[in-house]
Amino acid sequence: MKSKKNEKDLMVSRQDLSLPMKTALPQALAERIELYPENKRRPVNKTVFKNNYFQLTYNTRNHSMAISSKGDLVYSAIPYDTARNYIQRAAIQYLLHPEEIRRYIELHQTTVEKYLTLSIFQVTGNRVDEQSFEVKQAYNAIMQNPLLEIQVAGRLMQHDETGPLSANLAGKFLFSENVKTGIAGYLSEYLNFVVQLANSLPLMIDGKEVQLLESAGQDQQLIEQGLTIHSDIDSALSLLPQEVKSGIENALVAADSAIVNTQPLLRSEYGEELSRLRENYIAHSVHPDEAEKYFKNVHSAENRNLINVVSDIHAKDGKLPFLNRHFNILAGDVSDSHVRDEEIAGVYVIGGHELVDILPETTDRSDEQWDKWRPFFNYEWFKELLQDPDEAWYLLPTGDHPFYEVVKTELAARFPKMNLLNNGSLIHEGIRYIGLTIPVALVKRKKVQQQFILKSLEKLLGEDTEIPTVIVSHAPLFNELSLLPETSEAYNKDYICEEPKIEKLFEKYTIIGAIHGHHHIPASSRRFKKTEFSGKRLFVVCSIYSKVNTGFELMSLLQEVK
Template sequence: MKTNKIKSSLIVAKKLIPFIATKTEDELSSELVARFELYPENTRRPVNKILFRNDYFQLTYSMKKKDLVISSRGDIVYSAIPYDTARNYIQRATIQYLLHPEEVREYIKMHKGNLEKYIMLSIFQATKKRVDKNSFEVKQAYNAIFQNPLFEIQILGRLLQHDETGPISANLAGKFLFSENVNTGISEYIFEYHNFVVQLTKSLPITTDGKSVKLLETNLLKRSLANNRNKDKFLTYKSDIKPALSLVPQAEKVNTENPIIIAKQSLNLNDKPILRSRSGKEISEVRKNYIPHSVHPKESEKYFENVLSTENTNLLNVVSDVHTIDGNLPFINRNFNILVGDISDSRATNGDIKGIYVIGNHELVDVLPDNNNIDELQGKKWSLFWNSKWFKQLLENPDESWHMLPVGNHRFYEVVKVELEKRFPQLNVLHNNHIVHEGIRYIGLTIPVALVKRKDEQQKFILKSLKELLNNDYDIPTIIVSHAPLFNELSMLSIKSKAYNKDYNLSEPKIEKLFKEYNIIGAIHGHHHIPASSGQSKIVKFASKELFVVCSIYSKMNTGFELMNLINPKLTN
């Protein structure tokens, strides 16, 4: 019985709790090393050391990155649906279900209209039958969501993905119809993941939100969890999860006569969850021959309703890459906003929003005269640039002009700044300038794109600008804001991303020297459209100290990142 398995996982072995409450970070690191001895294979693992594991998952500590990661041990398959990209969302949903099962249900019900659309499309994909939202089939499928907690968790994960990245379109039947979903293996994966995180947090002072994993004792995390907004997202050994555990199915009987169905092909499995050691070859074949049939979210977005509030109350609200197309900002924040470029593709205006704004590459097109009005373009303001090859390309085909743009001290950007200030009169457009807000100095550098082939020229500009703007004031806490990241070392872009270029690294040592000498506490950028699910901030070691890096891409769910959560610990330290 799986209930017995869960109950047994809650029994905390004394030998697995070498530390619980008030250790310092230095003491913790030494105790982590002591735990390595529990797993003999760690002697053969120079980098990723095992700290805790069960049959399917493990917690490892990277000796290089100094961070913790929960990962599959390699055999369990998350989903038999080809290219299912929602694993991180569903793991986040698992944690939220453990912490707040009733709130999860309310969140799902709030999306009823959107779920009905998904179910209608799912029924069509599975049967080629068209039904309306009031049909018996749709009502039955909608009610089925709340009959099985493991399926309910999946639906929450899909809705988190929907709200963050836009409507889903591929393989809908397996995602939204319980009758089809039972053949995907996802419920079994969730059960084992859920089982592991319960064991883990009851055995070690670990906190997780389904993606990041931290030691509970770190001062930064303590302060972060003190903020109610964050505390409710993380599972720890103190979390009350009894209400959620009581709802998990008491037994999952394995029906060996009902094979896993993948794209109309069957895998005859003897047990669940799906294991690569049993079915990896068949799954690989299906995925190799899979023809994607998804629709771009931008095309299907008009059929779905935004049910989330567009207003947030962040004190320091970081947003980038909004790309609004209707002339309005699609979010509301009445406090201090940090807009990190590419805000508008429709000449948006707003007389109320306050804060700072740095120039992105899309602003360069957005401020140009409507329909490239020739008379206006030949006026005094724009005629200065008319003969420049990059400007002609910007007018004709912007996407082919980005690599040609002038480095950020060019007078063209002064014109862009003036135009933006007309549209956003209460924002400070920081074109290689700075302001001080509530004791923090914000330096805004104009870096619309990552000029990799002209990196030396760009880094000379960065060095010169920082020297002038830091202005020998070594003590004031300072944050550097730019649309494209300064360089790889202070970028949220993953090395695994197709957009990553190793040559965009820092090659000017004098810049690092400035970071060492001055009280620079972090950097903010946008540009790369990094999904919020990948994380909106990280702590990096640079110039012999720890700095935060933030990249907060706008989405319907993510209307901004609260920078105050990162600034407060820095100021305290």
């Protein structure tokens, strides 16, 4: 296996592999499916490849593939451990670029030492300084144990994306406690499996997504983000423990054989012990908002994307937390603190939080600042916005209400170089952007919502059927053009497109994609996908703000169209 090194920032190249598979299965996958008798009674999730502990399945409904552990294998003995996808991503990157994983941890040394200080206190009850011998010793132990190093890198990715960690820090960062969690054994078997898989089928694996290698085309940068048969993993093998290295080397020689090289944690052997551990677990949790002030952001706030998509920033200190002087697409919920920015340029659509953020800060409604809002005082939804916004979201009027025009005017004063698209359009460098005001997903009023969408699109699309068009809204238009996975608690199966005239419009015009926010989908899940709607292939983008994700570069998708 061989490939060139990707010298770009590790975190920049995390999740852009999420292109869905083509409907037609390549012969290699079809032949593998035929090998497993259980597939005859499985209409949806077909086994493609498996060993003792993991399996690759193909979903016949959405034409996607996924790696999952088989029932007996325990990922972690730590209760509420949510880092599996991050750690698997770090494992793939370690195979490809172990030196970058090391640099990523070193960049975060201050943060790691903070966690180690807390971990040592959890285990010993002793409060030690971050510069103490105990902390330095524990930090060095991470760097001397590649399987722990991978875990720590994954948890730092989680920290950067979702905020500071909490709960059972000792098991996550101290070598002496980590060996009891079973994660090292899980990782060892995971590494074996993905190498077996990449050596057996034309796939690209990034730690969460599995994609057909041919889907990446000739994009070498995209290919290098994941593990393939062409990847050079010799450098990583030289650093891994001998038993892990031997198992992976055996996988390269005999990809179809099941390999066991360390002892993973199995429910069949440790079931009662695991139950007791989790039953008696005492969380050592601190809310991320409280912990945030103790950690230093080591990532640059500057974003150089040419067409930068970001949403759900929820800025709380009166200013945008990132800098981009090119063209930005802000898909709503930008501010919770009356943010102003006179320099940021691009397009901006209205989200739910803007509806509260633009209201006067004074509670004295006799003040003249409230004059523009008086026409809405008697509406129930407006009363709820003032008293309890969480109860107001699903009472909001559809996006053609006069209220939103007042909101637009207020926002335009704060962002003078942004084009506020309240059911409006703008052409930028040959692409037409249509911005629809959809602050929330009105599932119970879906018919009314979709009539508004249809009416707005008919007006804004006009006579030009050829110009490439992207539709931007805060909440997704409907499930067919949403990045929210069906497995999410927020997913509602009823939020589908039931207006056939909308599909007809998509057929008639050159609509190439949709952008939304609202659902706070982390970048590690994916920031875009390709999907089929109205007989054509469209992209869907959702890029929420985090310290390591200050936006998604839309240019790569637009260039495919051009």
